[in-house]
Amino acid sequence: MLSTSGLLMAQQLTGDYPIQPVAFTQVHLTDNFWRPRLDTNAKVTIPYILQKCREEGRINNFLVAAGKKKATKLTDFPFDDTDLYKLLEGASYSLQEKYDAKLDREMDTLIQIIGDAQEPDGYLYTFRTAHLAHPHEWIGTRRWEKDEELSHELYNCGHLYEAAVAHYAATGKKAFLNIAIKNADLLVKTFGPDKLHIYPGHQIVELGLVKMYRVTGKKEYLDLAKFFLDVRGPGGDVYNQADKKVVDQTEAEGHAVRATYMYTGMADVAALTGDKSYLHAIDTIWNNVADKKLYITGGIGATGNGEAFGPDYDLPNMSAYAETCASIANVYWNLRMFLLHGDAKYMDVLERTLYNGLLSGISLSGNRFFYPNPLASVGQHQRSAWFSCACCITNMTRFLPSMPGYIYAQDEDDVFVNLFVSNNATIKLPATEVKLTQQTDYPWQGKVSITVDPVKSAAFALHIRIPGWAVDKPIPSDLYSFISTTKPAVPVYVNGKKIDYITDKGYAVIDRTWKKGDKITIDFPMEVEKVTTIDSVKADKGRFALQRGPIVYCLEGADQQDSTVQSIVIDTNAVINAVYKPDMLNGITTLTTQGYIATREPKSDNALTAKHTITAIPYYSWNNRGSGEMEVWIPYTADAARPKPQPTIASKAKVTSSARGKLMTKAVNDQFEPADSKDQSTNYLHWWPAKDTTEWVQYDFDKAYTISESKVYWYDDKPWGGCDLPASWQLLYKKGDEWVPVKNTTDYEIAKDKYDSVQFEPVTTTALRLVVQLPKNDASGIHEWIVK
Numbered sequence: 099m100l101s102t103s104g105l106l107m108a109q110q111l112t113g114d115y116p117i118q119p120v121a122f123t124q125v126h127l128t129d130n131f132w133r134p135r136l137d138t139n140a141k142v143t144i145p146y147i148l149q150k151c152r153e154e155g156r157i158n159n160f161l162v163a164a165g166k167k168k169a170t171k172l173t174d175f176p177f178d179d180t181d182l183y184k185l186l187e188g189a190s191y192s193l194q195e196k197y198d199a200k201l202d203r204e205m206d207t208l209i210q211i212i213g214d215a216q217e218p219d220g221y222l223y224t225f226r227t228a229h230l231a232h233p234h235e236w237i238g239t240r241r242w243e244k245d246e247e248l249s250h251e252l253y254n255c256g257h258l259y260e261a262a263v264a265h266y267a268a269t270g271k272k273a274f275l276n277i278a279i280k281n282a283d284l285l286v287k288t289f290g291p292d293k294l295h296i297y298p299g300h301q302i303v304e305l306g307l308v309k310m311y312r313v314t315g316k317k318e319y320l321d322l323a324k325f326f327l328d329v330r331g332p333g334g335d336v337y338n339q340a341d342k343k344v345v346d347q348t349e350a351e352g353h354a355v356r357a358t359y360m361y362t363g364m365a366d367v368a369a370l371t372g373d374k375s376y377l378h379a380i381d382t383i384w385n386n387v388a389d390k391k392l393y394i395t396g397g398i399g400a401t402g403n404g405e406a407f408g409p410d411y412d413l414p415n416m417s418a419y420a421e422t423c424a425s426i427a428n429v430y431w432n433l434r435m436f437l438l439h440g441d442a443k444y445m446d447v448l449e450r451t452l453y454n455g456l457l458s459g460i461s462l463s464g465n466r467f468f469y470p471n472p473l474a475s476v477g478q479h480q481r482s483a484w485f486s487c488a489c490c491i492t493n494m495t496r497f498l499p500s501m502p503g504y505i506y507a508q509d510e511d512d513v514f515v516n517l518f519v520s521n522n523a524t525i526k527l528p529a530t531e532v533k534l535t536q537q538t539d540y541p542w543q544g545k546v547s548i549t550v551d552p553v554k555s556a557a558f559a560l561h562i563r564i565p566g567w568a569v570d571k572p573i574p575s576d577l578y579s580f581i582s583t584t585k586p587a588v589p590v591y592v593n594g595k596k597i598d599y600i601t602d603k604g605y606a607v608i609d610r611t612w613k614k615g616d617k618i619t620i621d622f623p624m625e626v627e628k629v630t631t632i633d634s635v636k637a638d639k640g641r642f643a644l645q646r647g648p649i650v651y652c653l654e655g656a657d658q659q660d661s662t663v664q665s666i667v668i669d670t671n672a673v674i675n676a677v678y679k680p681d682m683l684n685g686i687t688t689l690t691t692q693g694y695i696a697t698r699e700p701k702s703d704n705a706l707t708a709k710h711t712i713t714a715i716p717y718y719s720w721n722n723r724g725s726g727e728m729e730v731w732i733p734y735t736a737d738a739a740r741p742k743p744q745p746t747i748a749s750k751a752k753v754t755s756s757a758r759g760k761l762m763t764k765a766v767n768d769q770f771e772p773a774d775s776k777d778q779s780t781n782y783l784h785w786w787p788a789k790d791t792t793e794w795v796q797y798d799f800d801k802a803y804t805i806s807e808s809k810v811y812w813y814d815d816k817p818w819g820g821c822d823l824p825a826s827w828q829l830l831y832k833k834g835d836e837w838v839p840v841k842n843t844t845d846y847e848i849a850k851d852k853y854d855s856v857q858f859e860p861v862t863t864t865a866l867r868l869v870v871q872l873p874k875n876d877a878s879g880i881h882e883w884i885v886k
Contacts, residue, residue, distance in 0.1 A: 117437045128522065148185060159173055170231065176236050249299070286322055337404050339352050348383065392575075393413055394572070398428050403815055415473035453648045468490070504517055560609075757784065777881070796867045802863065806858055807885075811852070811882045812881070828868075
């Protein structure tokens with residue numbers, strides 16, 4: 099039976115990972131944290147996404163391609179086919195968790211529709227097969243022509259393979275797998291050393307081909323996965339990791355999801371082929387992420403421009419992208435790194451991402467979603483019911499049922515306990531078959547009991563991960579550290595007796611002859627920790643984050659009385675109290691302490707008000723009570739806080755704009771002062787990926803004002819981003835029902851790293867519009883727009 103990650107197969111491979119994950123089908127959850135989430139995914143999220151795939155045209159795309167329906171236009175993106183594939187993958191995993199006859203039948207129907215859209219030679223890509231009069235501009239005029247850029251043909255293939263393998267593993271039916279085999283055989287005929295030399299613009303076909311190799315044994319699939327990696331770069335774009343050969347890359351760069359899918363594929367191919375140059379590259383890149391580019395939540399990808407990794411130590415909070423898909427890919431990658439090296443540090447990062455940056459991507463209700471996962475907000479963020487680019491929504495659906503597959507792993511008679519979740523698991527070892535039963539209230543409590551029930555008494559070793567956070571190491575680098583002193587060793591008991599144990603690569607190793615009913619008990623310390631970061635991370639200067647166990651906390655506006663979250667200050671010596679609240683946000687442990695509110699004069703002797711009671715909640719649970727303020731990194735000095743500004747004409751105005759993200763409009767009058775034009779520590783509005791277009795932002799005032807001056811602070815993240823200064827800008831004011839240009843008395847300034855101003859003859863109006871001409875080759879953006 100295949101594991102969730104597709105790393106195990108029914109037949110023996112000559113080379114593979116030295117450590118193998120225990121398949122999620124062998125692990126049954128019984129806990130109160132993850133089990134309800136998997137149930138919600140099965141009962142709410144999967145039916146909801148199936149409905150949305152119908153309503154939003156995903157299924158219709160295949161019907162049009164099959165000639166069953168007529169249309170003049172398909173959905174927005176050529177990769178929308180993958181939403182159906184990922185839904186089927188998640189549904190397949192869910193079916194293995196708990197059989198559902200209705201879901202099984204619905205999947206058969208969808209697979210038939212997909213098969214009908216496949217061309218005779220195996221090609222499957224609805225946007226080309228539909229033969230529309232006006233095909234999507236991304237797809238080119240012939241197959242594969244634009245795959246290195248935007249067509250996503252090979253990306254679609256990758257998700258097709260993963261879904262088909264999952265469905266075969268779940269049901270034993272071959273209809274979907276045969277569709278995938280037919281398509282993969284086409285790729286083998288088309289690409290290769292003496293054939294087409296094209297690399298996938300968006301990686302994942304490499305992962306899919308490896309899974310196809312595992313289930314079919316066809317080595318040409320593995321060879322093609324390696325070919326797609328080896329043919330990549332140099333001379334391409336940093337955006338999709340094609341500026342260098344993959345083995346020559348040393349840091350995480352470009353689009354974060356593409357990158358981590360590629361690193362995961364490199365790990366798979368390295369494990370199966372023994373290519374050590376791949377190992378050296380991904381080891382080096384992993385260290386770069388852990389040392390310089392990982393959010394405290396485990397999120398990756400700092401910037402929305404290109405959905406990409408930023409420069410070293412550039413980890414802005416308000417504008418953090420930290421895409422949900424990137425967190426999922428980060429989990430995939432770190433699992434592979436553990437399987438290669440057997441080091442707990444990779445599971446430390448995996449756990450941090452799992453409980454924080456990944457889990458925040460879906461609401462408690464299971465039908466609202468985050469695409470980016472910021473670490474601060476002034477109310478401009480809100481989970482959505484759907485995105486036109488729905489990759490994160492469907493990705494979450496396929497990931498959640500697979501979660502039990504990350505708890506255990508084995509290497510012959512060595513069993514690794516990586517995550518702490520109440521469950522029953524059955525693991526076949528060379529020495530014997532053993533049942534492991536975990537009982538714990540983790541992540542709220544640190545006590546974990548593991549009952550060991552071998553079929554017969556036998557000698558084998560249990561490797562129990564001692565989380566880095568339990569021994570004074572938030573992550574396996576110096577990027578973050580605890581303010582508190584060093585913690586004592588974590589005690590481990592066997593049958594009630596404390597034992598001395600050796601530690602190997604972060605694991606407590608207990609090697610003994612086990613008999614039925616033996617019981618291990620570990621009690622991890624669950625003190626509340628204050629986390630700081632090194633000085634190179636400018637966004638977090640004078641701030642700390644709260645963590646308890648694996649959970650990172652935040653302050654949310656809904657819990658604070660008479661204060662704005664951005665103005666709260668908490669002393670580093672403050673005592674933090676933890677209280678479990680079963681009726682709050684589906685059951686959470688809250689943190690409370692005494693803090694202060696910064697005033698408008700942060701450098702004065704009276705910068706802080708009297709003490710206030712401050713409440714923190716788990717980061718993953720924020721934004722389940724509506725949009726509002728939020729902060730992960732809490733100021734411990736008044737200088738680092740942001741007192742609530744006095745209202746202005748602009749701050750009281752209603753903002754609208756031509757920008758795609760409507761919540762971004764709050765940025766232009768939120769009164770956050772940027773450090774420079776490329777500052778991503780504050781919120782900003784941008785028109786990316788538009789270019790060479792005329793765009794606008796509008797203020798509708800609360801009443802008529804007489805104004806004569808305006809200032810704009812432009813967002814410009816050149817040279818590494820996609821926003822530049824505008825080609826020009828102009829102000830129009832509302833006069834009756836018409837928009838009339840102001841009569842400027844000074845030039846419209848255009849420069850970065852400062853407010854650009856214009857003065858004009860006074861006008862009395864209820865609305866003002868800022869019209870922006872974007873440059874020919876880039877977008878533009880705005881930090882702040884002031885009116886006087």
